[in-house]
Amino acid sequence: MSKTFSFELPSQVPAEAETTGNAMPTDLKSLLGTVYRRFWLIAISFLTVFMLVAYVTFTATPTYRSTAVVQLDTEQQNVIDLGSVLSGLVASTAVIDTEVMVMQSKSLLTKVAEKQKLDEDAEFNWTLREEKPGMFDGLKRQIKSLFGMSTAKKDPFAGMSVDERNAAIEDAVVGTLMSKVSVGRVGTTYLISVTVTSESPETAARLANAVADQYRVQQMETKLDATRRATEWLTDRTSALKSEVEDKENRVAKFIADNDMETAMGGTITEQNISYLTTQKTQAEVELNRARSRYDSLQRQIASGAGVDGISEVLESQLITNLKQQLSSVRSRVEDLKTRLGPQHPELIGAMAEQDDIERQIQAEMQRIANNLENEVKVKRDQVNRLQGQINQAGSKLRGNNLANVRLRELQRDAETSRILYEEFISRSKETREQSDLIEPDAIILSNASVPHSPSAPRTKLNLLIGAVLGGILGAGLALLAEMFDMKISSSEDIEKKLGVNAIGTVPLIKTSNALGFGQMNPADYLIENPLSAFAESVRYLRAAIAFSDLDSETKTVAITSSLPDEGKTSLTLALGRMSAMSGARTLVIDGDFRRRQLTDAAGLKPEIGFIEYLFGAGQLSDAITKDPKSMLDILPLSLTGHTPHDVFGTRAFDDLLVRLRSMYDLILIDTGPLLLMAEARVVSGKTDKAILVVRWRHTNRSAARQSLGLLKSFKADLLGVTLNMVNLNRRRHYRDPGAGYDAYRKYYQIETKPSLFGFKWKSAGKKDDGSVRPKAIQTPPSLAEHSSEPPEKVDAE
Incomplete structure (x- = not known):
């Protein structure tokens, strides 16, 4: 199974730990x-920067x-005021x-x-410099030759x-000058x-004065050029x-003519015509009303049945x-004839016919009079309508003239503006030609640059x-950054x-080797050889922590696990079991790491029947449990063929085994596999009374430990605590750890012991060749090498 590791940034630290997490050290002891x-x-950072600065300083030219100092003249006076054309500088930042x-x-x-011909100076024209071989030129040529690249120098001006x-x-000369000039x-x-x-x-002095003088010359040239261009422009503009x-004046006159806008007697012709037509219309309307009145009167009289004598127009x-x-005479004659003649008399009929004819003529005349009035x-x-049409036509023309008046006034204003501007430009052109002889620069050289006597750099x-x-x-x-990103666990x-x-x-951490040299x-x-050592005391303390972990109920089963391999949990489990057995308690250690069976190997056991065989009914419990040859500890090991793909700790058989073992032993320790790599370790941690997570000093990453704690919590494991394993006591004092350092352990555990089977004994502290203090340790034969903490596989059995 491949190992997986995670890298934790400082921002991933939980909120409750941020106040005391990887914060920068503030007290003197932490800083030291x-x-x-x-x-x-x-030291390397300091020496690198210092030597680099020293090299640059001593090799610099x-x-x-x-x-040179230039003073700006902000009070220039012009004899003729030209406004913004030739004004002096305004005093502003x-x-x-x-x-x-x-x-x-x-x-x-x-x-x-x-002007200074700097292209002939090698300081500014790099093409005139003699090339000196650089420090790395030879190395560059060798590298190019190694990769088959051409070592001939390329011409920068090729093509x-x-x-x-x-x-x-x-451009190169000017660029060099710009880098040397500061204003x-x-x-x-x-x-x-x-x-x-x-x-x-x-x-340096010559160029400083040249820049100041050129600034004044450029001001003069700029103003003269501005005057010349202003004069030319004003002349062209005036024309x-x-x-x-x-x-524009011609356009005004043409517009008046095209729109009949000539005036007479204070008004336009159209306005006078409208006034005349209005008078004529008024008279015509009076006559119309009179005629209409006569006609209407005639019609009413006719409609009322009035006779000829009752109609005034007829009379x-x-x-x-x-x-x-005639009608009156005929009527008299008809009446006379009626009295004298019969109704069929021709004379009477003729007289009556004449009477009818006269009456018809009267009616016809009356109708003719009515028609004439109509x-x-x-x-x-x-x-009247004709006059009104003429008035309307004249009014439309007058409205058009009013609109044209707006355009006319616009044209007149435009022409007047151009006339005023023309007159102003004539005046300004004359002023500009007069001012050209009075131009002065806006700056004076207050002090010239002098030749320096000593270098300014380096x-x-x-x-x-x-x-x-x-x-x-x-x-x-870099040190503080390394501290901030240090995710290793260093202290309690x-x-x-x-x-x-x-x-x-x-x-x-134990720094010793086997006396016989066999590893x-x-x-x-x-622990067996040195029961009064610091290592033994720490294991004894761990046993006491288990014993007093719960005062209400007895803690009998403990799962000891770690996040990843090589954190020392197997050796610590075996040592803890031996310490418990040496103290008189009935103790059993179970090897629960089916893949590596390191606890079995550390105890030097090679059983044929072990933990797996018993669970699956291949043997008796008494046959599977083996006595530790160096102590009274019982071990439930794993056989060489004990690997199984099945879930061992999740079975009913394992639960029954725990119940049975509780009645047989005072303390049962289970060495599990790494939590982040093996699911069995998570299951068994949830079934024991307590669980202990082992982390290796300056090796275990906080993120891995935090993930392991999360897994234990998710499987409802009762965590007793975390043990910091393989602590280098000599180096721990330089970390923020309230625990004792190596000197304290050395003073307390400094005892004389008889030579053991392997020829070990304690020795007093001495001094190394470099004068530093050598910590007390176990004296070993000269042929044995000191056991160090690096690499981890040489320190612990895991």
């Missing part, structure tokens, strides 16, 4: 511990600085900063480079024409300093405005009068001091504050 732990990182940028601009410095080559050199404002004054750095003191004024007709006389009304009406002492400070800062920063305080669980002791001594064997 950090310095001790990261000494080589700090001395340079000289010279400064923005303007002064702009002038600073102008003085160090590429255009100005290009003119300085041309360029002569003009392009000269332009490239000129800045002096405080909040109107003074600007021009500082030039050069390898030659004379060149254009003259033509524009003439054109005025001479013809009607004559007809009425025609007169129509004529008068038509006359400043050896200051550079070395800066290098030392930067080296120290870098080393300290880390367990309690960063993992949030109880810490139940720390087990020291490393097992920690459980070391």
